[in-house]
Amino acid sequence: MDAPRVLVIGLDPYRVPGPWDPAPVAEAIAAGMTRFAEAGVAVESCLFGLDGSDDIEAVVTAALGRAVWEVVVVGGGVRKPEDQVELFERIINLVHRLAPDAAIAFNSTASDTFDAAARWLDAPG
Template sequence: MDSKPRVLVLGLDPYRVPGPWDPEPVATGIQAGMADFAAHGVGAETCLVGLDGSDDIEAVVTAALAAHPWECVVIGGGIRRADEDSGLFETVINLVHRHAPAAAIAFNQTPADTYHAAARRLTPPRDA
């Protein structure tokens, strides 16, 4: 297998999402999800952005998308549900469409099942 990453996981940095909540379970889920990629021999990287105003989200996501030719981009649930008006999700989808047009797009259910979401879209299919 090519040693270059094939999957980019776009999500929210749980430590930079405002509110009174415990980010640890999400962070642990992200780590578990990424470990599944390694266990299955699939290269993957994360691009986690904050909602605390510390990121230029478009610039950060664009840079990640431009870093490699991705076979699949997984868009995490936090991004899909971050804005009540769906603005962040629309922005990210359009950035993927523009900067990684050949990549399949996948959606996970939880941070821990991210590998399985990508595996549905990888060619040739990986055992899920």
């Protein structure tokens, strides 16, 4: 049996404007992704920037089309800031349209991304 497939959609911490240190977030993302490999779950990340360098809908559409996904996790950076509600809605509607059979999960932090997906998988936690 093939490993379940999870797509994680979120912000590229190195391409989010502002005076902040993206390294801790990037490290937390990498650590969170490692948990998928340890559990035998295939995972792919779809990270995009808010710096204007990406056509976000095109990036997300391409990622959604690369495989059949059992779960799509939408990261907190996309979901939490109130000023990004329109972006969040666009992404959820893309997932709904392009991966209609996938469960949609939400993480709280980069480090609990596996836990968010595992709620919808028969994967060991």
